[in-house]
Amino acid sequence: MMILMDDTATGGRSAGSFQGKPRPGDRVFAGTALGAGILILVILAAVTAFLLIQGVPGMLADPADAPTTLGQSASFWHYVGPLAFGTVWASLLALLFAVPLSIGIALFISHYAPRKLAALLGYVIDLLAAVPSVVYGLWGITVFAPAVVPIYTWLNAHLGWIPLFAGTVSVTGRTILTAAMVLAVMVLPIITAICREVFLQTPRLHEEAALALGATRWEMIRMAVLPFARPGIISGAMLGLGRALGETMAVAMVLSASGIVTFQLLTAANPSTIPANIALKFGEAGYGLNVNVLIGTGLVLFVVTFAVNALARWIVNRRKDFSGAN
Amino acid sequence: MSKRIDVADLNVYYGKFRAVEDVTMTIEPRSVTAFIGPSGCGKSTFLRTLNRMHEVIPGAYVEGTVTMDGENLYGPGVDPVRVRRQIGMVFQRPNPFPTMSIKENVLAGVTLNNRRMSASDKEELVERSLRGANLWEEVKNRLGLPGSGLSGGQQQRLCIARAIAMAPDVLLMDEPCSALDPISTLAIEDLIGELKANYTVVIVTHNMQQAARVSDTTAFFNIAGTGAPGKLIEMDHTEKIFHNPSQKATEDYITGRFG
Numbered sequence: 001m002m003i004l005m006d007d008t009a010t011g012g013r014s015a016g017s018f019q020g021k022p023r024p025g026d027r028v029f030a031g032t033a034l035g036a037g038i039l040i041l042v043i044l045a046a047v048t049a050f051l052l053i054q055g056v057p058g059m060l061a062d063p064a065d066a067p068t069t070l071g072q073s074a075s076f077w078h079y080v081g082p083l084a085f086g087t088v089w090a091s092l093l094a095l096l097f098a099v100p101l102s103i104g105i106a107l108f109i110s111h112y113a114p115r116k117l118a119a120l121l122g123y124v125i126d127l128l129a130a131v132p133s134v135v136y137g138l139w140g141i142t143v144f145a146p147a148v149v150p151i152y153t154w155l156n157a158h159l160g161w162i163p164l165f166a167g168t169v170s171v172t173g174r175t176i177l178t179a180a181m182v183l184a185v186m187v188l189p190i191i192t193a194i195c196r197e198v199f200l201q202t203p204r205l206h207e208e209a210a211l212a213l214g215a216t217r218w219e220m221i222r223m224a225v226l227p228f229a230r231p232g233i234i235s236g237a238m239l240g241l242g243r244a245l246g247e248t249m250a251v252a253m254v255l256s257a258s259g260i261v262t263f264q265l266l267t268a269a270n271p272s273t274i275p276a277n278i279a280l281k282f283g284e285a286g287y288g289l290n291v292n293v294l295i296g297t298g299l300v301l302f303v304v305t306f307a308v309n310a311l312a313r314w315i316v317n318r319r320k321d322f323s324g325a326n
Numbered sequence: 327m328s329k330r331i332d333v334a335d336l337n338v339y340y341g342k343f344r345a346v347e348d349v350t351m352t353i354e355p356r357s358v359t360a361f362i363g364p365s366g367c368g369k370s371t372f373l374r375t376l377n378r379m380h381e382v383i384p385g386a387y388v389e390g391t392v393t394m395d396g397e398n399l400y401g402p403g404v405d406p407v408r409v410r411r412q413i414g415m416v417f418q419r420p421n422p423f424p425t426m427s428i429k430e431n432v433l434a435g436v437t438l439n440n441r442r443m444s445a446s447d448k449e450e451l452v453e454r455s456l457r458g459a460n461l462w463e464e465v466k467n468r469l470g471l472p473g474s475g476l477s478g479g480q481q482q483r484l485c486i487a488r489a490i491a492m493a494p495d496v497l498l499m500d501e502p503c504s505a506l507d508p509i510s511t512l513a514i515e516d517l518i519g520e521l522k523a524n525y526t527v528v529i530v531t532h533n534m535q536q537a538a539r540v541s542d543t544t545a546f547f548n549i550a551g552t553g554a555p556g557k558l559i560e561m562d563h564t565e566k567i568f569h570n571p572s573q574k575a576t577e578d579y580i581t582g583r584f585g
Contacts, residue, residue, distance in 0.1 A: 213435035214411030227425030
């Protein structure tokens with residue numbers, strides 16, 4: 001904008017009193033911003049190129065050339081299918097737990113809690129984000145999984161007619177549901193932090209409009225806060241989903257995987273996820289096309305994540321007129 | 327529909343700071359009462375105490391009584407939510423809900439009270455409220471579009487429609503025209519003249535000509551200085567306030583000698 005104005009000012013007259021030199025600060029800033037923008041594109045392009053060059057041979061490989069990975073599969077697609085399913089399924093389950101909980105916590109912090117408690121709670125939530133995923137994995141495997149087994153048994157006994165809870169209950173508790181709940185705890189901080197920020201940005205005007213109409217606090221939140229925050233909530237959920245899709249260590253440690261496709265949540269036979277599978281298989285994949293197969297699964301994950309984000313953007317933009325941005 | 331408001335010995339505090347001191351006044355039904363005075367004199371604060379909207383601000387509280395047709399708004403067990411459903415409010419800046427259509431905006435308050443409402447009743451109420459706010463002809467073909475797409479003056483009339491859809495007893499307006507251009511202001515002023523047939527209207531304004539044009543009664547608020555509480559100096563028929571005020575301070579303010 002500045003540069004544009006300078007151009008028009010100097011364009012007309014020669015040696016007029018409005019002439020001026022470009023300021024070095026502006027130049028440096030514009031250059032740095034442009035450089036940063038280009039850099040991120042270059043990195044993304046490099047990663048994509050790596051995935052394509054290394055992954056495509058794996059995707060086209062004959063199972064005989066990659067025995068440790070494709071050993072029991074008819075083709076790459078038979079191999080990656082259950083993994084992709086497991087990745088998306090575990091992440092969606094995690095979001096199912098994390099999103100409502102995050103919205104609740106964020107609303108409590110932004111609109112209900114006394115100011116001091118709100119600040120403290122904010123710190124604690126941020127602290128959750130600082131815990132390394134390996135620690136979540138350890139906690140999941142040693143504490144959480146054994147603790148939920150009685151609940152799983154109960155669910156199976158009383159609600160076993162629902163296909164989700166059917167099958168034989170895992171004795172270790174290391175099921176996809178457990179992994180999803182550990183994932184939920186891990187993505188909770190980011191979703192909560194974003195929701196809290198968006199809730200706090202609700203224009204006071206709109207909150208007062210609702211209250212003046214005789215809305216209770218909850219009705220005010222439903223009328224003014226949540227509709228205003230909807231795009232932000234979706235963005236937060238998508239960031240959380242991105243993290244859940246790519247999460248490796250916790251899932252690799254907690255989940256006892258067997259590479260099948262099933263919606264049953266409580267059994268010992270669970271689909272694995274792409275990142276966890278790469279981490280677990282990489283050590284023994286050091287020859288032939290095995291590594292390329294794993295990188296190929298990485299490419300699939302890349303595409304899945306990209307598709308999920310595109311979908312989220314589409315959802316956010318669909319009701320743009322009503323977003324309150326105008 | 328229209329009710330009388332009696333205020334007795336009302337003090338308003340923000341924490342320890344006393345913002346408004348000892349106001350006693352009667353607001354007549356089916357009339358327009360204007361509050362005028364310099365910035366910071368507490369007129370908007372006082373207006374908010376008439377439907378307990380000041381309670382939205384942390385630390386704000388009142389002493390004294392406000393009664394509407396004999397019922398104390400600050401009595402024990404009185405729910406501020408119920409008070410606000412009977413005393414509507416229009417704000418300085420138009421604030422239609424941006425995520426709702428024009429129609430949904432009009433129905434926003436009503437759906438809080440009465441979720442079960444037939445579609446034809448809703449249509450009827452939307453049209454009646456928008457006609458009451460002189461907005462119907464301009465928006466009748468785009469009721470499904472967002473309210474935020476309207477002009478500022480139209481948005482403000484939409485907010486008035488939203489308030490009168492609740493069939494309130496009293497309508498409070500906090501500088502409703504200060505963000506609007508002169509033509510939109512005129513439209514709102516005409517509307518205020520019509521609204522007083524059915525409602526008790528209280529309006530805060532910075533514009534003395536506006537107070538002179540629209541109101542039947544005018545109350546003048548003033549402060550002694552920064553940090554001092556606002557006080558009600560004089561309240562009388564608008565005609566008298568603007569032509570023959572009984573207080574020197576009122577005359578000085580009206581004639582533009584200060585403020």
